[in-house]
Amino acid sequence: MTTALIAEDEAILAQTLANALHRLWPDLRIVATVGNGVAAVQETLALRPDIVFFDIKMPGKSGLDAAHELADEWPDGAPFPLIVFVTAYDQYALEAFEHAAADYVLKPVNDARLAKTVERLRARIEQGRTQAPAPDRPRDGELERAVAQLRSLLPAQHVPAEKLTIIRAAVGNQIRMIPIDEVVYLEATDKYVNVVTADSESLIRTSLRDLIPQLDGTRFWQIHRSYVVNVKRIDSAVRDDAGKLSLKLRGRGETLPVSRVFAHLFKQM
Amino acid sequence: MMSSDVSKRPGPASATGAPQENSGFWPMFRRHAALAMLFNFACVIFSTFVLSGGKYFFRNFVFSMCIGTAAWLFIDLGRYLLWRGATPPKPKFFLLVVAVAPAAYYVGIVAGALLLGFPLAKVLPSSSTATLGSIVFTLTASMIGGWIFWNRSELAELKAKSAEQQARTAAIEKQAMQAQLQLLQTQIEPHMLFNTLANLQGLIALDPARAQDMLDHLIRYLRATLASSRAERTTLEHEFALLDAYLGLMAVRMGARLAYTLNLPDDLRAHRLPPMLLQPLIENAIKHGLEPKIDGGRIDVSAARAGACLALTVADTGLGIDDHGMALDSQPGTQVGLANIRERLQALYGDAAGFTLVPNNPCGAMARLTLPLES
Numbered sequence: 254m255t256t257a258l259i260a261e262d263e264a265i266l267a268q269t270l271a272n273a274l275h276r277l278w279p280d281l282r283i284v285a286t287v288g289n290g291v292a293a294v295q296e297t298l299a300l301r302p303d304i305v306f307f308d309i310k311m312p313g314k315s316g317l318d319a320a321h322e323l324a325d326e327w328p329d330g331a332p333f334p335l336i337v338f339v340t341a342y343d344q345y346a347l348e349a350f351e352h353a354a355a356d357y358v359l360k361p362v363n364d365a366r367l368a369k370t371v372e373r374l375r376a377r378i379e380q381g382r383t384q385a386p387a388p389d390r391p392r393d394g395e396l397e398r399a400v401a402q403l404r405s406l407l408p409a410q411h412v413p414a415e416k417l418t419i420i421r422a423a424v425g426n427q428i429r430m431i432p433i434d435e436v437v438y439l440e441a442t443d444k445y446v447n448v449v450t451a452d453s454e455s456l457i458r459t460s461l462r463d464l465i466p467q468l469d470g471t472r473f474w475q476i477h478r479s480y481v482v483n484v485k486r487i488d489s490a491v492r493d494d495a496g497k498l499s500l501k502l503r504g505r506g507e508t509l510p511v512s513r514v515f516a517h518l519f520k521q522m
Numbered sequence: 523m524m525s526s527d528v529s530k531r532p533g534p535a536s537a538t539g540a541p542q543e544n545s546g547f548w549p550m551f552r553r554h555a556a557l558a559m560l561f562n563f564a565c566v567i568f569s570t571f572v573l574s575g576g577k578y579f580f581r582n583f584v585f586s587m588c589i590g591t592a593a594w595l596f597i598d599l600g601r602y603l604l605w606r607g608a609t610p611p612k613p614k615f616f617l618l619v620v621a622v623a624p625a626a627y628y629v630g631i632v633a634g635a636l637l638l639g640f641p642l643a644k645v646l647p648s649s650s651t652a653t654l655g656s657i658v659f660t661l662t663a664s665m666i667g668g669w670i671f672w673n674r675s676e677l678a679e680l681k682a683k684s685a686e687q688q689a690r691t692a693a694i695e696k697q698a699m700q701a702q703l704q705l706l707q708t709q710i711e712p713h714m715l716f717n718t719l720a721n722l723q724g725l726i727a728l729d730p731a732r733a734q735d736m737l738d739h740l741i742r743y744l745r746a747t748l749a750s751s752r753a754e755r756t757t758l759e760h761e762f763a764l765l766d767a768y769l770g771l772m773a774v775r776m777g778a779r780l781a782y783t784l785n786l787p788d789d790l791r792a793h794r795l796p797p798m799l800l801q802p803l804i805e806n807a808i809k810h811g812l813e814p815k816i817d818g819g820r821i822d823v824s825a826a827r828a829g830a831c832l833a834l835t836v837a838d839t840g841l842g843i844d845d846h847g848m849a850l851d852s853q854p855g856t857q858v859g860l861a862n863i864r865e866r867l868q869a870l871y872g873d874a875a876g877f878t879l880v881p882n883n884p885c886g887a888m889a890r891l892t893l894p895l896e897s
Binding site for chain 1: 712713715716717719720721722723724725727728774775776777779813814815816818844
């Protein structure tokens, strides 16, 4: 039996989607309904449903961030769930979804529209079951597909008129001026960004999301939801036994994890 | 012994609407007459004391007045017949002045002779040189008079145009600001509307009674929002009803994740204020404080007297703000919203109103508006 998980913070909408799915796909079993992004990742990892319906705007973690995390945390060999995004009116999101050929459901839910999505999902589940290339790794292509979709859903790189050359960071009662070239990597922490150089760390009060557009995309690469790295400071990319990539750095001892969504940056030439 | 002159104004202003020219034909006629007489008198002085060595004042006076008045009447009449209310082209206007000057001279001379009882033969200069001299004098005086009045009216016209331009700029600015305010006020976020409709759609199947209740909230919210967006002033009672409808909608959507109270003392119900000052603060509290928080929280809205001020407070227990007043959620947009509120307050009240956003205890944020109390 095919299983699904619904992540939606508004209880009435979660129930409505569950009911609509029940009408259109009686065999589909909803194994869990969760109300935030953190629980969405946890429960999906624990229950491994075939399909997840992720609301885009959720407390704790957005549907997109939850999908990124899922792609990173997903255990090797297990079939990756089909991801369907759920969103209310949002012109930008809709264009992005169309562009990435991602599955999505609009709120309010329209039965005819949802029926088409259900049809597509059924076909893909069926295909995964009958045409699995290797019996032990069915639907492995789903993860690749999801990663490709998530990558094309990343905000487009635009070139700001002026690139950031100096980062001003408050340390105690002084402002440290950090030339951008000296930065080894930037790390998103709870509410701040940690600016790491060869011999120092300073917190600045901004989000990584706001900082990224101010950086030169050829010199600074985002490699993870939480990390942007200075390309010149990358020593090597290492793949571990579980197939996960991490970076060794010049001038710093720690290694940085690379998200699956960004792993394409480290393919050999 | 001659003199003369003219008045005249190249006529503008009834067309351009200069304020000083708006007073109708007769006041304008009288004003021109007064100016013409003044100019005529200057010509009398000139012809008596410069040309006639101080003699024949009375005679000069009568003839100058007659010729001057004739010139003025001819020019004003000619201008009116040729161009009506419009401003004549400058060369054509002076051509008119040149053309009517000889006629004005003869008419004036004849009129003066009749007034003083002089035989016409005696006053009409015998030699053609003398006649030519007198006509040239009349012509020169007419030109000078015409030039003076032309410049005068041009100046008036420029002033009128500049005043008009200023008035238009001010009106455009006011309109733009009003349009912007109305836009801000009627901003019902599509995301919010569609999410609400999605909930309604769900409730109709799940719980028709609650669906009815939610629809009532939605209708009240939309009606109050539209009414507010059209009004320049509203009452606290009306604003609180709007907030109640909005929070009621959000409470259905967020379920146990949102609790709220509204506290409006009876004696402040009728207090007047501009619409949509509180609404953005509530929306911020929901959007940046409670919606992104997994456990949600509560919003408490209150109005109170604080000395000579009206204090409006929106306190939430959401994600809160840092010590720079920045929202701690990951969504963009608070700073723009807060700047808008401050700009509106500044435009409406100058320095008499205040706005602060501080951390709430033990968590969340508290926005506080202070407005002058109105009787």
